[in-house]
Amino acid sequence: MIAVFILRWIGGYFDFTVSGRFPERFLNLAAKNGVNIFKIKGSGDSISACAKISERKTIIRLAEKCGCSYCENREHGMPVLCRQYRQRLGLLAGLAAGSIFCVIMSGYIWNISINCPEGINEYELRSELRELGFYEGARYEYVKTSETEHEMLIRDGRISWLSINVSGTNAAVEISSKTEIDSDNSREVPKAVSNLVSSADGKITKVSLRSGTPAVKAGEGIAKGQMLASGITELSNGETVFSDCEGEILAETAETAVFFLPKERPSVILPEAAVCKRSVAVFGLNIPLSLVTEPGSAAVSFSDKRKLTLFSAPVPVFYTEERFYEQGNEAAVPDRETAEALLKKRAALYGAFLEQERFTRILEKKETLTETDEGYRLEVRYRCERNIAEKVYIDIRDGS
């Protein structure tokens, strides 16, 4: 039905009214003469209908033949529109210019969407693609997708597979990153043979081994890196047995943690003091919307780049908002009590971290607060008991 309507509109049609004593005769005559009339509405002695513009003369002749009066109402369709705007050359020129603009612009790539996997920075990837001539605003003819794909695979070692799909003015880059093979798993060295060494200086309090031969006893002092248990055991008959050392060796160790609170600290000035720079990029052309000067290198900038979408389709128009925050030193001079409370809070948090995460039992701690020109310094000395055994694998492939 829509197709019929479009065809009628392109050809052009007109409304007319035929009135007389017997207007049905006009319909019969029109049908017999092959005149296609439609939207026929009868009301008493008159009939209104529509017909093609090209059949006007025949309709007038038939109306006269059946003794009816003919009245033409209105014309519709493209020929009428063309006649109406024939004098307006500007409109025609605009239409032609618009068509040319669309044809030219459709030869460029305006949107590149990259499906970036984890571990690969999209910005870096875009700059690499730009170096290879694949960027937003590049002419499609000059973009060699297969060569770009190969070159990218050679350049970036993190990419295992890359595909560039261009559809119209949009391009989609699909990337698959390389999967890192765990070097420990790929090693042929048997992991079964290992020693236990000390990870800190201290005094042994308890030795508890499930496998391996102990090299230290409780009460002995040890240094960092010293062997605590061996995975190689020589038997009395001269045989050597290899084993994977397992166990816990607890020792009293000393740890020192320093917490510092500066009297002056660098901070970002409040957003009210920020300078905002707005710009619009249309088809690669950057148009500034605000005339402001960029602050010096001490300023911190945050940019927000948005792509315009029209009916959920991306349009090559970008809106960029860049905010510059001047960085300066904010005076923050806390009094001694406040500083001490704050630093002790941090120390308590660190203590909880030691106990929870490193399985350390704090036996004793000593806190010393000192005030300098730069700020307050809290030194905490811990005496704690913890497992100092650290596993070290032995390579025995060459019999060593």
Place this chain on the structure above:
Amino acid sequence: MRKDKKDNKKSPYGLIDTSSSVRMSICSNREVIFEGSRGILEYCDSSIKINTGKYIVAFTGRGLHIKTMTEYDICIRGFITSIEYIL
């Protein structure tokens, strides 16, 4: 009697020859596609009478109008309340 025989012309296989008869495709009571028209006798929004040569078919209803027509076919639309054969 002779006329009736002529009307009910049968094919060699005993079936009625419908090649010159009237056909109507009725879609609910809203649209009728009429094939085999010899001319419109009356046309207004409440009644349409069509001559078929042998009889007249009268459509009555509300808002009746001819959507499109050719020499033998007519498409009628509207709210049809009755279809009458006038012999």
